Amino acid sequence: MTLLELDAVTVRYGQAVAVDEVSLAVAPRERVALIGPNGAGKTSVLNAACGVVRPASGRVRIEGQDVTGAPPATVVRKGISQVPEGRHVFSSLPVEANLLLGAYGRVFRLEIVSSTLRYLRSRRDVRVQLERVYDLLPKLRELRERPAGRTSGGEQQMVAIGRALMARPRLLAIDELSLGLAPVVVQQLSEFLLRLNEEEGVAILLVDQSASLAFSLCERAYVLETGRVALEGPSRDLEGRVEVRSAYLGGGLGETA
Amino acid sequence: MTTFFQLVVIGISTGSVFAIVGMSLVLVYRATGIVNFAQGVFAVLGGLLTYSLSQKMALPLAAVLATLGTAFIATLVALVAVGIRGRTTHLASLIITVGIAIFAEAVLLASFGEVPRSYAAISDRAWNVGGVLVQPQYAALAAVALAAAIGLTLFLRRTIVGQALVASADSPHAAELIGLNLRSIAVIAFALAGALTAIGGVLLAPTVPVAYSSGLTVTINGFAAAVFGGLTSIRLALLGGYALGIVEQLVVGYVDPQYNLIIALVVMLALIGWRSRGELAV
Numbered sequence: 037m038t039l040l041e042l043d044a045v046t047v048r049y050g051q052a053v054a055v056d057e058v059s060l061a062v063a064p065r066e067r068v069a070l071i072g073p074n075g076a077g078k079t080s081v082l083n084a085a086c087g088v089v090r091p092a093s094g095r096v097r098i099e100g101q102d103v104t105g106a107p108p109a110t111v112v113r114k115g116i117s118q119v120p121e122g123r124h125v126f127s128s129l130p131v132e133a134n135l136l137l138g139a140y141g142r143v144f145r146l147e148i149v150s151s152t153l154r155y156l157r158s159r160r161d162v163r164v165q166l167e168r169v170y171d172l173l174p175k176l177r178e179l180r181e182r183p184a185g186r187t188s189g190g191e192q193q194m195v196a197i198g199r200a201l202m203a204r205p206r207l208l209a210i211d212e213l214s215l216g217l218a219p220v221v222v223q224q225l226s227e228f229l230l231r232l233n234e235e236e237g238v239a240i241l242l243v244d245q246s247a248s249l250a251f252s253l254c255e256r257a258y259v260l261e262t263g264r265v266a267l268e269g270p271s272r273d274l275e276g277r278v279e280v281r282s283a284y285l286g287g288g289l290g291e292t293a
Numbered sequence: 294m295t296t297f298f299q300l301v302v303i304g305i306s307t308g309s310v311f312a313i314v315g316m317s318l319v320l321v322y323r324a325t326g327i328v329n330f331a332q333g334v335f336a337v338l339g340g341l342l343t344y345s346l347s348q349k350m351a352l353p354l355a356a357v358l359a360t361l362g363t364a365f366i367a368t369l370v371a372l373v374a375v376g377i378r379g380r381t382t383h384l385a386s387l388i389i390t391v392g393i394a395i396f397a398e399a400v401l402l403a404s405f406g407e408v409p410r411s412y413a414a415i416s417d418r419a420w421n422v423g424g425v426l427v428q429p430q431y432a433a434l435a436a437v438a439l440a441a442a443i444g445l446t447l448f449l450r451r452t453i454v455g456q457a458l459v460a461s462a463d464s465p466h467a468a469e470l471i472g473l474n475l476r477s478i479a480v481i482a483f484a485l486a487g488a489l490t491a492i493g494g495v496l497l498a499p500t501v502p503v504a505y506s507s508g509l510t511v512t513i514n515g516f517a518a519a520v521f522g523g524l525t526s527i528r529l530a531l532l533g534g535y536a537l538g539i540v541e542q543l544v545v546g547y548v549d550p551q552y553n554l555i556i557a558l559v560v561m562l563a564l565i566g567w568r569s570r571g572e573l574a575v
Contacts, residue, residue, distance in 0.1 A: 141471030
């Protein structure tokens with residue numbers, strides 16, 4: 037069964053149509069990319085999948101269950117975590133607190149007292165998961181006491197990924213992995229995601245402006261253009277297609293990988 | 294010299310109330326990014342509710358119920374200020390709290406009347422320390438302010454709930470993405486701050502009678518204390534409250550009693566002007 041499925045999803049902001057009947061699917065353990073130029077609606081697709089925006093029409097399903105219009109909290113609980121564009125770390129809190137909040141958020145419901153009790157009861161599991169994240173991203177262990185706002189861009193991306201992993205997702209949706217990062221850092225993060233996928237079985241949905249990064253990391257890709265899926269297929273095939281090449285690879289947009 | 298020390302002692306006691314309100318403002322600001330201009334109302338509500346309830350029951354019980362009642366009202370204020378989805382912009386929320394402060398004054402006048410109210414202090418005896426009279430009420434206020442400062446600092450730094458509060462103001466977007474509910478966060482912050490400010494009002498009323506219209510003065514003094522720490526530092530809000538209280542009492546004692554609110558305003562504007570040249574623009 038597909039892990040995440042978008043079925044003819046349309047997103048509107050007022051009159052403007054950002055996403056126009058986009059259908060997309062990610063299978064368990066799969067690596068899928070969503071590429072396209074600025075303003076093609078990539079982030080809106082991701083936000084519709086994660087419950088940040090409510091689709092005007094169409095359905096969003098996680099393992100067959102309809103979650104259209106459900107809040108992000110529900111989506112997180114069902115196993116999909118988002119690493120937002122620009123990282124959005126909790127800058128005044130230490131790195132470790134950022135990570136722990138990822139676990140707290142997963143058990144958070146409307147009411148704060150029972151949410152906190154639920155978190156405290158699961159504290160042993162949270163510790164185990166924290167150690168796993170530290171093993172996966174050893175740099176974070178070194179930085180655990182440092183306020184997240186006082187780490188480098190690449191380190192903040194690790195914090196954001198680690199925070200998402202604390203919710204034990206089966207799919208990690210990453211918005212603009214490479215944005216503003218040095219090529220060598222992007223290379224490291226990309227290798228890490230590949231390992232995470234192969235060893236831990238976490239599916240990846242990657243949104244990035246860099247088509248070369250997306251093709252090298254992901255097995256399959258969707259090319260978005262003005263809110264519609266213009267092309268889709270195995271990365272290997274798409275990479276060879278002339279349109280993609282001229283539209284995204286030759287444009288000088290961060291050819292990082 | 295005895296007069297000087299007497300004024301300092303009184304200043305620390307009134308300053309403790311400023312500190313308590315200032316720390317409450319910091320708590321709300323650090324969790325929601327909102328400056329709650331209705332914060333002082335909670336002190337008034339605490340005092341007036343305690344007075345009314347104490348007509349029918351023992352004073353300590355009245356004080357506890359008044360604090361809980363105020364915390365409940367504060368949660369309602371939170372829901373109005375941040376909206377049902379918890380996503381009202383900070384500027385809009387701020388203006389809503391100004392509106393609530395004005396509205397609350399009318400409601401307080403209608404429900405409690407215009408007479409300033411006071412009631413029995415913890416003890417009517419006073420310690421004589423080298424000619425300076427220290428009332429137990431003063432000591433209680435100072436102790437509560439200090440305990441609140443330590444408690445809040447530990448709460449925000451060390452507990453997962455406190456960290457969730459800070460995280461929600463750091464990045465509301467990410468807080469939502471990881472599953473936190475911004476409305477619940479705002480409610481818990483407003484409720485805690487409301488209870489804390491109410492305790493300040495409950496302890497203040499025996500020494501300074503509280504009237505329906507006292508809210509604005511309390512808010513301005515608390516805000517001046519909070520601005521001392523850039524609206525984000527609990528510790529500096531505590532020190533700011535003490536400092537402001539002492540300065541005000543010295544002016545009241547040596548210059549003119551009418552000047553005390555003006556001092557708060559001058560101190561606040563000077564601090565804003567000074568700080569806004571640095572990293573923080575209020």
